[in-house]
Amino acid sequence: NLLKGKASCSFQEGRRQRRYAVDEGAGSISFGRCRHGLYHQHGEIDNITVMIRPEVLEQWELKLDPLLNKALACDHCFLDGHRSGEMSATAHLLGTAMDQGAGLPPAQTRSSLWLYGQSVTLVSLFLEVRQDSECTCRVSNTDRQRLVRARERLLEDLGKAPSLSELARESGLSQPKLTRGFRQLFFNSVYGVFQQARMIQARSRLMSGDDSVMRIASDLGYANASHFAT
Structure with missing residues (x-):
């Protein structure tokens, strides 16, 4: 999608x-x-x-x-x-x-x-x-809702990701439960989800042709454009 x-x-x-x-x-x-x-x-x-x-x-x-x-x-x-x-x-x-x-x-x-x-x-x-x-049925409805909120918070600003401790505290989950829950529910690590969302937005903006590569890299938190290119 x-x-x-x-x-x-x-x-x-x-x-x-x-x-x-x-x-x-x-x-x-x-x-x-x-x-x-x-x-x-x-x-x-x-x-x-x-x-x-x-x-x-x-x-x-x-x-x-x-x-x-x-x-x-x-x-x-x-x-x-x-x-x-x-x-x-x-x-x-x-x-x-x-x-x-x-x-x-x-x-x-x-x-x-x-x-x-x-x-x-x-x-x-x-x-x-x-x-x-892993089977997503192991994630309770309450934890599922917390994990979805955590992901929404994670992707609020694709230029800077919150720390794991901050994300866990705001979502009401322990760090181990947060990281395990992301893999069970979203099939990726916390920062894997973040990175994938950044790349999807980068691709969309590059294909539109409205912004320069440097501008997109900067907006997505890359101080070094070569890291963004990689």
Whole structure:
């Protein structure tokens, strides 16, 4: 997802409606056989969706992690926070190909085989990220809310990250619980989440062409432009 605003989705779970934030630069696995939900959006969002039936996954004889297996067996899930540079690059390639394909002559458009191959690659990258993930069901609802607030505080100013002790104190979590919770819920370290958000904003600003590299580097807290380039 590339966001200029905020987005979320919600699903009925038992007697209550559970709401999930749609994260900038992150992917989610959503499944619901005959399941209805609501989508909330404020601002702009670009995203790629690959839809695949569970029986196709079974045909591929893939080794799925226990949480994903359980979710598919229950006919509903929303597993969010999946991130990796390769995943983002593949999604960007797919999005660019589809955007350009609408206005290009047939000889210059990507073939259906290429689109299929990239889509399968994206699915495999999601599953690779999940192999090293811990079960998010170990995070209580209270801690989940605290971790989401901690992430919002972390990303308030992408030019300067708060210290771990400051972030833990403001969120009401111990430092070990904060760092462990980030890996369980967001599949990344605290500063990994921060760095990824910086790079996503940097890419967006570079692609818009409105600011110089030096200006963007400075705004994102880089005193040395060569470090930013690296």
